[in-house]
Amino acid sequence: MTPPDSARASDAYLESVMARVAGGDRDAFSDLYDATSGHLFAVIQKVLRNQALSEEVLQDAYVQIWQQAASYQAGRGRVITWCLTLAHRRAVDRVRSVRASRERDLTQGAKEYQESYDDVEDTVAIRLEAERVDRAMAELNAGQAAAIKLAYYGGYTQQEIARIMDLPLGTVKTRIRDGMSRLRTTLGVRT
Incomplete structure (x- = not known):
């Protein structure tokens, strides 16, 4: 039996309801919710200022109240104060959680953003360096350029290049060595 509204908020009523909730009485928990949820929701909403989050936190608060009802001690404070404290803590925890998130x-x-900026910067630097190498390669004679491209861009060995270009191995080695020397000079690379 649910008491009239004026009796719902009385300390004696809430203490008797809380004692039953501590014993696992679901009907008593429903009565506790009916008597206190308006107050708890008001406190939670004042902290969160968001209807949906406030409803979630109210639900979390009542789960905690249900789970910890046996820890309530009548001599240490009023039931409503205990419930409001739990609800307020839940709301503050949610604010902290949202802020941290x-x-x-x-x-x-x-x-x-920094990584994408670094990627763009690296891409530009690589592209500029590649253009510089392409200009230097254009200054080589056709034989040197072809041998170097096959060796460094194609991944072929000097023997494979000799077969591909139908040249003696010594000629391929000389073209690569002379071409690389000229590239180092053109690019300003010190060895």
């Missing part, structure tokens, strides 16, 4: 997202976004 937002900070993680910002940090990750900044990191990804």
